[in-house]
Amino acid sequence: MEATLEQHLDDTMKNPAIVGVLCTDAQGHNLGCRGSLSDEHGGVVSVLAKQAASLTKDLTDSPTVCLESDSGNVLVRTHGTITVAVHKIVS
Amino acid sequence: MGCCYSSETEATEQDRSERKPLIPHPNPDSKPPNGTERSPPGLSSTRTDEQALLTSILNKTAMSIIDVSAADSQGMEQHEYMDKARQYSTKLAVLSSTLCQKKPAPLPSLTSQPHQVLASDLVPYSDVQQVSKIAAYAYSAISQIKLT
Numbered sequence: 001m002e003a004t005l006e007q008h009l010d011d012t013m014k015n016p017a018i019v020g021v022l023c024t025d026a027q028g029h030n031l032g033c034r035g036s037l038s039d040e041h042g043g044v045v046s047v048l049a050k051q052a053a054s055l056t057k058d059l060t061d062s063p064t065v066c067l068e069s070d071s072g073n074v075l076v077r078t079h080g081t082i083t084v085a086v087h088k089i090v091s
Numbered sequence: 092m093g094c095c096y097s098s099e100t101e102a103t104e105q106d107r108s109e110r111k112p113l114i115p116h117p118n119p120d121s122k123p124p125n126g127t128e129r130s131p132p133g134l135s136s137t138r139t140d141e142q143a144l145l146t147s148i149l150n151k152t153a154m155s156i157i158d159v160s161a162a163d164s165q166g167m168e169q170h171e172y173m174d175k176a177r178q179y180s181t182k183l184a185v186l187s188s189t190l191c192q193k194k195p196a197p198l199p200s201l202t203s204q205p206h207q208v209l210a211s212d213l214v215p216y217s218d219v220q221q222v223s224k225i226a227a228y229a230y231s232a233i234s235q236i237k238l239t
Contacts, residue, residue, distance in 0.1 A: 005232035012225055023229050031233060064222060066214045070202075073214055079226035082233055086222045 002032070009034050012086070019072070020087030026050075036087045037074075045085040049078045 005023065012021045013034045020036030028043035037045075052063045065076040072089035167175075202208050 001236040002232075004235050005229060008225075008228050008232045021225070023233070032229075064219050066219075068208070068211075068214060070208075073218070075214070075218060075222040077222050077226045079223075079230040080234075082226070082230050084222065084226040084229050086225060088218060 005032050017088050018086055019089055020074075020085075022085040024083050024085075026081055026083070031082065037085055041085065045076055046083050049076050049083045052076075053078060 009021055009023070009032050012018055018035075020034060022033040022037035022041055022045060023031040024042040024046045025031055026046060028046035030039045030042040033039065033041075048065050049063075052065045056063065062078050067074040067076075072087060074085055074087045076083060076085045078084075
């Protein structure tokens with residue numbers, strides 16, 4: 001059943017600039033991950049996205065949280081009931 | 092095979108004490124004089140037990156209850172009141188100065204060159220769009236997971 005999701009994560013990792021990807025549900029439970037992002041990041045990722053969403057009153061506007069560092073950026077975005085985090089290195 | 096028990100052996104004193112019932116049978120010899128006259132003993136005894144229990148609970152509550160409305164309040168004179176107010180405010184001032192000294196732990200520093208980090212390029216919008224697309228695809232992939 002999860003084959004489509006797994007395939008999607010593999011396709012995402014084919015991008016050379018992307019070194020990690022993580023999918024969680026609203027409670028931070030890990031639905032799938034690759035590369036530099038793993039199980040232990042699920043909780044933090046989901047909470048960051050939720051807190052960022054509470055900053056705006058517009059419910060249709062889903063913010064993208066960007067964590068910038070020297071080695072790369074982690075972008076977190078919620079879509080529906082799931083939250084996706086992508087670790088992208090600076091190319 | 093061995094023998095676990097044999098009734099042929101005489102019961103020793105120890106055996107008798109072992110076999111003595113723990114709860115003695117109540118009134119084994121008395122018989123009801125007339126079956127119809129007596130009310131069922133079990134029911135009335137439970138009723139009195141319940142009554143006794145309720146009464147004990149009531150007494151316990153009555154003893155431990157503190158009735159604030161019945162307490163006699165004595166009025167305070169004006170100078171006493173002012174005195175007390177001054178005492179409390181000085182105490183508060185002392186305490187608030189000592190409490191303020193507890194500072195929260197400082198956050199760890201992430202970089203030694205904040206100017207460089209802040210002046211660096213913004214996250215490219217194309218990346219944001221890419222992540223948005225990845226999230227949308229992931230959501231549609233997950234919605235295909237169904238219980239059959």
